[in-house]
Amino acid sequence: MMLSFFDQFMSPTLFGVPLIALAMTLPWILFPQPLSRWLNNRMLTLQNWFIGNFTQQIFQTISFGGHKWAALLTSLMIFLITMNMLGLLPYTFTPTTQLSLNLAFAVPLWLATVLIGMRYQPTHALGHLLPEGTPIPLIPILIVIETISLLIRPLALGVRLTANLTAGHLLIQLIATAAFVLLPLMPTVALLTGILLFLLTLLEVAVAMIQAYVFVLLLSLYLQENL
Template identity: 55%
Template sequence: MNENLFAMFITPTILGITTLPIVMCFPCLLVSKPIRCLPNRIQTLQLWLIRLITKQIMIMHNKQGRKWAMMLMSLILFIASTNLLGLLPYSFTPTTQLSMNIGMAIPLWLATVILGFRLKPKVSLAHLLPQGTPTPLIPMLIIIETISLLIQPLALAVRLTANITAGHLLIHLIGAATLALSSISMTVSTITFTILFLLTILELAVAMIQAYVFTLLVSLYLHENS
């Protein structure tokens, strides 16, 4: 029987009950918790990274937007740790599920839109109609801009899902090829294993980059509306 390539993306269950909520709690294990007054090297590195990323994301925001700093940092840490945890053997990556990513993207996007209409409704409505638009094109452009606004959370979710899923599939295929070639030619199998090792390193970078991109886009939506 041929193995289903997409079997690793099926939500794990125990006795018919999904274990996704439990899996989503595992990323906190990757974060070192202080157990003494002075932080160790890992905790110092984590604090340095958090401060650096916070500075990069929040530098464009005003006082109103900087209130979101804690939420945005929690978001990027959750997505990055979830992506990294999914690269471990016999694990599951929740961010490969489009439903979960949409569930993260829609509330965040909707909160930024509501914030924009509450703080500066005229500017938010002005985004739907570019300045200097010819009168005959006004209805069409309003429809186009409204559609582009509504698909922003879908674009966020699909981007994260597609990148994580593609990388996992590629690792799975090359890993299967390495095992199959090991009984045929050790030289070719070694080359394939080297490619698999380099791809795994690339996926580690992609896991963190996609978390940063997702959070940065949410931050940009917030900047436009705050």
């Protein structure tokens, strides 16, 4: 019985073809392309307003050299939000509940920020491994600790996104199952459970947006450290 709750996190297949590829392709066709006209419709105007405000908020503290990442991080933000939100619909699959996919996003982007720091500011990048004023006996231990904390960053990025979405989906399914079971036995309790399910769904919508924002925000902070 418990295994059925986790079946929603398995990548579905159709005729042997994993549908995760379709789920990752769908977000790109949902957003309209900007037009060359001066005046756009409301959808395009809202989309451009969101992208502009997000880009300004993320990159206002980053030096000019890091602005080259604007298109990449903004596209990643929209992509993650769309996949997280689509996963809340019935009979859908959330690719970002797969740790392998999240690590595939986190590790290359984190590694790119580290390589940028090693190339342009090697002294400053290596200085993070040893705080100033450290006693000599603690230097080897602190270097090992700071190196581990540096290497664990992409894992923390992927696990944070996976764990939050997985926990939300499990709670929704558990409470929905409880509501259906209680409906013929205790309708009043089932109604209260349904209200709780609705509030939890609203919370999960907020979590889907916030976790995508946190993922990109932390990447921008890593970039800021190495510029």
